[in-house]
Amino acid sequence: MIPAPETWYLALSAVLFCIGVVGVIVRRNPLVIFMSIELMLNAANLAFVAFGHRLGTADGQAVVFFVMAVAAAEVAVGLAIIVAIFRLRRRLSVDDLSLMRW
Amino acid sequence: MGPVAFVLIAGVAVGSALGLVFKRNPIHGALFLVVNLGSVAALYLTLGAQFLAAAQVIVYAGAIMVLFVLVIGMLIPGKEETGPDPRRAYRVLALPVGAVLLALLAVVVASGARGRAPAATAAPDGVEAIARLLFTDYLFPFELTSVLLLAAMVGVLVLARRRVS
Numbered sequence: 001m002i003p004a005p006e007t008w009y010l011a012l013s014a015v016l017f018c019i020g021v022v023g024v025i026v027r028r029n030p031l032v033i034f035m036s037i038e039l040m041l042n043a044a045n046l047a048f049v050a051f052g053h054r055l056g057t058a059d060g061q062a063v064v065f066f067v068m069a070v071a072a073a074e075v076a077v078g079l080a081i082i083v084a085i086f087r088l089r090r091r092l093s094v095d096d097l098s099l100m101r102w
Numbered sequence: 103m104g105p106v107a108f109v110l111i112a113g114v115a116v117g118s119a120l121g122l123v124f125k126r127n128p129i130h131g132a133l134f135l136v137v138n139l140g141s142v143a144a145l146y147l148t149l150g151a152q153f154l155a156a157a158q159v160i161v162y163a164g165a166i167m168v169l170f171v172l173v174i175g176m177l178i179p180g181k182e183e184t185g186p187d188p189r190r191a192y193r194v195l196a197l198p199v200g201a202v203l204l205a206l207l208a209v210v211v212a213s214g215a216r217g218r219a220p221a222a223t224a225a226p227d228g229v230e231a232i233a234r235l236l237f238t239d240y241l242f243p244f245e246l247t248s249v250l251l252l253a254a255m256v257g258v259l260v261l262a263r264r265r266v267s
Binding site for chain 1: 105108112115117119120122123128131132135138139143144145146149150151153154157160161165166169170173174176177189192193195196197199200201203204207208210211214215231232234235236239240243244247251253254255257258261262264
């Protein structure tokens with residue numbers, strides 16, 4: 001099976017990243033914004049794997065592994081922060097959360 | 103087989119990403135994101151990254167998205183996006199911003215495609231290559247990962263604790 005050229009993967013990665021950026025700007029729900037950030041992380045991961053494939057090394061895959069670990073930690077902490085804010089404010093719109101203090 | 107499979111999977115990935123961004127209900131968005139992560143895992147398989155495909159399904163589509171769905175169910179959000187948008191002027195700008203970013207990235211990708219492809223060495227496929235790297239060249243970051251996860255766990259416990267005062 002002949003794989004598609006890596007450029008296609010990079011193009012798809014760029015498209016997914018831009019969709020994630022638009023999601024972060026457009027949505028008001030911090031959970032959805034968070035999921036859009038995950039989408040952007042995934043797009044970057046795809047670019048890493050594609051580049052690694054192109055260069056014929058597994059280094060890209062190793063980097064993606066670390067990105068996954070960091071993303072797992074980031075999601076856990078971020079969701080805990082969102083839950084804490086919700087307990088405090090009883091509202092969950094980023095427009096209400098423009099201050100770091102209350 | 104290769105290009106056709108890529109186009110199919112890429113279509114699923116882009117469609118589910120658009121669903122995440124433009125569906126109003128966050129639960130639907132989360133399920134779309136699961137589909138998107140699964141399709142990216144399939145793309146990893148086509149690139150010969152079997153370990154990452156498995157890790158993607160287990161860690162991302164499994165663990166992380168379960169966490170998301172649980173929190174969405176716990177907080178029952180979604181009401182804050184139904185009312186009038188107080189900052190509509192800014193959000194209308196999102197699409198042009200995304201389009202400009204996409205154009206810039208397209209220029210970069212196209213210029214990279216025109217460049218000379220490096221000598222096609224035999225791509226190390228499978229689990230063995232990444233395992234060898236992780237436990238030799240990347241051993242220190244790999245060990246640091248465990249510290250990071252432990253710190254995240256402790257931080258989450260502190261954040262989620264109910265204050266008794």
